[in-house]
Amino acid sequence: MITVIGLGFVGLTTALGFAEKGFTVYGIDIDEKKVNQLIEGELPFHEPHLAEKLKYHLNNNFFITDDLQHASSTSELIIYCVGTPNDKNGKVDLSYIFHSLEQTLSLQELKDKYRLLLIKSTVPPSTLETKIKPFVESFNVKIGKEIGIASNPEFLREGNAWDDFINPDRIVIGIDEEDKKGFTLINKYYKPFHSPIFSVTPNTAEFIKYLSNTLLSTLISFSNEQSMLAHTLGNIEIAKAFEVLQLDKRWFTTDKSKPVNMAKYVYPGCGFGGYCLPKDTQALLTLNKELQLTPSILEGVVLTNQKIKTFLLEKIKKEVDKEEVIGILGLAFKPNSDDVRESPSKEFIEKLYDEGYRNIIAYDPLAINNFKSNFNYNIKYAKSLHDTIEKSSTLIVLCQWEEFILQKDRLKEKKLFDFRYCLGY
Known part of the structure; x- marks a missing residue:
């Protein structure tokens, strides 16, 4: 038992x-x-x-x-x-x-x-x-x-x-x-x-767990750091660039029709969230410092995870008037979950509100109730994707839900910021 x-x-x-x-x-x-x-x-x-x-x-x-x-x-x-x-x-x-x-x-x-x-x-x-x-x-x-x-x-x-x-x-x-x-x-x-x-050994087992999660957060931050360079240079098809990168045969198993699943972490977005990656990356960073080591890579991972949100917000500020209605698509930190802990949407909504954007409407297939109960923001919530599209002049995709991907043509009818690079080129 x-x-x-x-x-x-x-x-x-x-x-x-x-x-x-x-x-x-x-x-x-x-x-x-x-x-x-x-x-x-x-x-x-x-x-x-x-x-x-x-x-x-x-x-x-x-x-x-x-x-x-x-x-x-x-x-x-x-x-x-x-x-x-x-x-x-x-x-x-x-x-x-x-x-x-x-x-x-x-x-x-x-x-x-x-x-x-x-x-x-x-x-x-x-x-x-x-x-x-x-x-x-x-x-x-x-x-x-x-x-x-x-x-x-x-x-x-x-x-x-x-x-x-x-x-x-x-x-x-x-x-x-x-x-x-x-x-x-x-x-x-x-x-x-x-x-x-x-x-x-017990130490090794504990270490393996942290190796796993901090590698994933490092891959994500590397991708986001390079996406900021690509945005700044201009005329770079960011999603296509990363998808072509993953065609390198070193990303594949012996069965070349099956890509290595970890490759999906080498892809830009709006920062990692959830419970595990932020917590474990910060914990390992703190442990390194307690031992008087210099964890430059982990420090960069955490810093980039913050910088990417500020960088993307600047794009919005340049292209979206404060009177416009902004539709936030996705409140969970990842699809197929209602977990909103450390969700990028939380920070985006906070930053938008601090910058004077007051007309915000948000939608998520599963996480709206969790988001409402955890964060007391003065925003509106839509009952459906259709409702969000109809009421918004600008849409920001912050979680790659399949529902959004299936409706990408409708989303593209509005001013669209696909910060998960999930809607195609």
């Missing part, structure tokens, strides 16, 4: 994914509103496939409970999927992990047989070795004998989380080589996924 602590985007996907493979899973979360929604079979956020999987597995082999004692005492594997937000200085806040570990380790039943504590939450390299292990040991347990502790980073993309979990390209486990019981358990629960399992 498995207990998953934290039923957000990562935790719920993890719990339902193991349930799909036939394991019994307990889910625990401290957010009562979220828990009540899940008990009713409702998803508290949008993520394809999870709603139907929740309804299928709920109370069959996935059980939501507030009884940590029962869940933990009957589970071999306890997975921590709690939040690790950054503080105002960019340092990762580990308090949710320590609180969850304390609650678990305070249970006497936890010591009656070996259990593996699996940290799936994203934490900076060396966290498990230097912070979590000493904390666990302070509860008078013997790591490797009574309790196992390991890092198991997630590689889930919002909008594709279910497929990423069920069909992983790799499973990374950071565990001490001496902990044979822990590795046996890992193999037992991950064997049905038929994916390569890489057993590495």
Whole structure:
């Protein structure tokens, strides 16, 4: 049996994914509103496939409970999927992990047989070795004998989380080589996924997660930096240039008909957003500085992610009168998601308003309610794409929703700024 602590985007996907493979899973979360929604079979956020999987597995082999004692005492594997937000200085806040570990380790039943504590939450390299292990040991347990502790980073993309979990390209486990019981358990629960399992040191596992996300943010910022040069030089077909760039055979697998998916990150836009890339890039930057290193590339990545928004805003200021009605197309940070955290649209709307643009109407197929509840902006919201087009004199595409792409001819009837380069040349 498995207990998953934290039923957000990562935790719920993890719990339902193991349930799909036939394991019994307990889910625990401290957010009562979220828990009540899940008990009713409702998803508290949008993520394809999870709603139907929740309804299928709920109370069959996935059980939501507030009884940590029962869940933990009957589970071999306890997975921590709690939040690790950054503080105002960019340092990762580990308090949710320590609180969850304390609650678990305070249970006497936890010591009656070996259990593996699996940290799936994203934490900076060396966290498990230097912070979590000493904390666990302070509860008078013997790591490797009574309790196992390991890092198991997630590689889930919002909008594709279910497929990423069920069909992983790799499973990374950071565990001490001496902990044979822990590795046996890992193999037992991950064997049905038929994916390569890489057993590495805990530091290495944590490092791999940050390598993954900061490389993606670097690719995006590189593309945006070059797009600013292209705009400034003029007469450059930016979208076509990047699409031709990706025809280089080094972007392809051995099957040349299938481009490498990572190539899509080498493409200009209006900056990266969401929860993971901004948070993890800033966290790794902060860690470098704490160690008195000079992370010039990461500093440039963060700086470019801000500069691209200012640069694109200047284009709007030169071409759009302040009395015009501006239609913002896309409020989520990416398509197939209702997540508005660090959304480029947030900053664009703020900057436009600060510059005196007061006639703003926004539309998104999924994220309007989330955007309204998170940000109190004095703008209007459209009920449909048609409504937005009809009421706007200028349109700004900030998220590459398929609906926008399918209606590109209609969008081009208005003054159009395609800041995602998704509507063709």
